[in-house]
Amino acid sequence: MELIITVKGIHKVYKKRKSKQKFIAVSDVSFDVGKGEIVGLLGPNGAGKTTTIKTICGLLVPDQGSVTINGFDSVKDRNKALRHISAVLEGNRNLYWRLTVLENLEYFAGNRGDSKKEIQVRVNELLTLFQLQDKKYELVNNLSRRS
Ligand SMILES: Nc1ncnc2c1ncn2[C@@H]1O[C@H](COP(=O)(O)OP(=O)(O)OP(=O)(O)O)[C@@H](O)[C@H]1O
Ligand SMILES: [Mg+2]
Known part of the structure; x- marks a missing residue:
């Protein structure tokens, strides 16, 4: 199957503003999405779904790992990758x-x-x-x- 999204080993740590505490929001997440496939991301509150979606959409830069959209790296080739994303629709805080x-x-x-x-x-x-x-x-x- 031709792949449209490849998520490879992404890792995201948030740092608390006033303390030195770190919070691992996403740890070593990898998956592929094929062309024409419909994929849902399920998980309990705080599991890291929004962080993962934001990383795929180029709104967050992962601390480790990479996202490829139709062959374009979401960080190095951000503009070309973003051409293939049409909408970010989610409930609350987007x-x-x-x-x-x-x-x-x-x-x-x-x-x-x-x-x-x-x-x-x-x-x-x-x-x-x-x-x-x-x-x-x-x-x-x-x-x-x-x-
Ligand atoms: N900007 C931020 N700064 C610090 N911590 C954050 C930030 N954004 C998210 N977090 C924390 O990272 C974890 C993952 O959050 P995220 O929003 O990705 O989860 P989620 O799976 O989308 O949750 P929900 O089901 O509630 O939407 C949570 O514990 C959250 O409190
Ligand atoms: Mg969320």
């Missing part, structure tokens, strides 16, 4: 609550490495598509899930 709708869209579009002009056009299209033009300067924290 948006930045203290930023506006517009700022969230610009931030995530910016992560993909698009030019300012491309971002402006795309963000405007999305605001219209999802009928959020009149909410674009609203803090995400002030919106309900349905807004």
